[in-house]
Amino acid sequence: ASVQFTMTMGEVIDVGSEAAFGREVDQATGLVVVHFWAEWCEPCKQMDEAVRVLAKDPKHPRVKLLRVEAERDELEGVTEKFEVSMVPHIVFLKQGKVVDTLEGADPKGLFDKVALHSPAEAPEPSPHQDPDLAKRELNARLKRLTTSNPVVLFMKGSPDEPRCGFSKKAVKLLQDAGAEFGHFDILTDQEVRQGLKEYSNWPTYPQLYVNGELLGGYDIMQEMSESGELAAEVKPESIEDRLKRLIESSRVMLFMKGDKEEPRCGFSAKVVKALDEAVGTDAYQTFDILKDQVVRQELKTYSNWPTYPQLYVKGELIGGCDIILDMANSGELKEALA
Structure with a gap:
């Protein structure tokens, strides 16, 4: 039997099951903002970015932000409960009850409704923040x-x-x-x-x-x-030209799930750690294949490599997780990226 879990990405929580959703809502002490999304939905990407901005806003430290994949079987009950018929769809909850909703890609509407239902708090000074x-x-x-x-x-x-x-x-x-x-x-x-x-x-x-x-x-x-x-x-541009441009946009380019700050799978997290230890986080760039289904599917054919992550150096494919970790253990990775 599979184990469902809740995974925290910074201050945005990806909910993996109905039970996890219920726990997060029950434990909330303030406003809960729920973003119902789908991988194929382009407008969802804009709302994802808006939610990330909201997560970093020090004026709203008690707002809990949840992401719910609307078409995921394990979350069908949540989607039906809130009558989600389109994505992106935002639900605003207080004490488990719906106080507002928002449909479509409308970042300003999101910020306005959060401000309405969760008045801003004065941020605490952070004198030790590295500019x-x-x-x-x-x-x-x-x-x-x-x-x-x-x-x-x-x-x-x-x-x-x-x-x-x-x-x-x-x-x-x-x-x-x-x-x-x-x-x-x-x-x-x-x-x-x-x-x-x-x-x-x-x-x-x-x-x-x-x-x-x-x-x-x-x-x-x-x-x-x-x-x-x-x-x-x-x-x-053609998909071939676009893939080539993406691959060559950085000397060292990693196609992964998530990004280097917030990996979205264990294999991607392991590769990010290996690259950070080998050359440092500033020495490579990443592309989140979860945000672009065309790139996600077409790159497999282009590279003749069926899985992710994929690492390219100077436009050439190095390999996936197993190869990268083997190279890291042998010391070859640092040399290849130098």
Whole structure:
């Protein structure tokens, strides 16, 4: 018989069974926010990012954040209890009772409802916090956001509801160019809003990233649109080109479940530990295959390797967990990554 468990990832809890869900709700002393999600759902990724932001917000230390995979058999009872018919779907609980709900990808709505049902508390000062570590963590997060899609527009509002004239015009330029693009609403996250200006060395919004590189703001987009260059830049890339770009985006690239800060399986955690010990956490980058089912499936064919994690060095596949751990034990891993 399989054993169900609850796994804590930072301050966001992935619930593995109905019993675990019940325990988490019963033990909560304040607001409980439940995110019902599915692996295939693109909007769920945006809400996942919003939930992670909320988890790090010192103004709401007593808010408990739960993730429930809506289509998981072991959690069918939870999904039915809260009448979840679409994802992403957020349920807000107090003392086990529903006080509010939210459907769809709406980070601002999430933050507003949390503020409504759990008033902010003054954060405790942390004089010993390492500013360099905080900056590295922010830059790592910004890199994940700028590479979350081949084309990403950082804007005010969303494509359906732009909240400034330049963002609205930038969306129309991309739509006219036939682009498939992701977006991030910088109004929902002040850390990203301020940090991306320094990260990109670009002081205004919107900002357009293509294949992880800054293309520019609205004026540049407009000039490129008039010359025909924008459509060429944002045209959908083939899956082979995308996989090659991802593999070569870092000298040492690990495709894994989760990321180096929060591995989502035991094998990935073991490989992260081996890499950290061999070369240090800053010497390699990761890609979370749980957030992109196309990459997850197609990379198996591309690499002719059926499992994860997969480690690439200088664009070449090194292998999976067993090979990496064997190399670490023999001392070969450090030499291969040097």
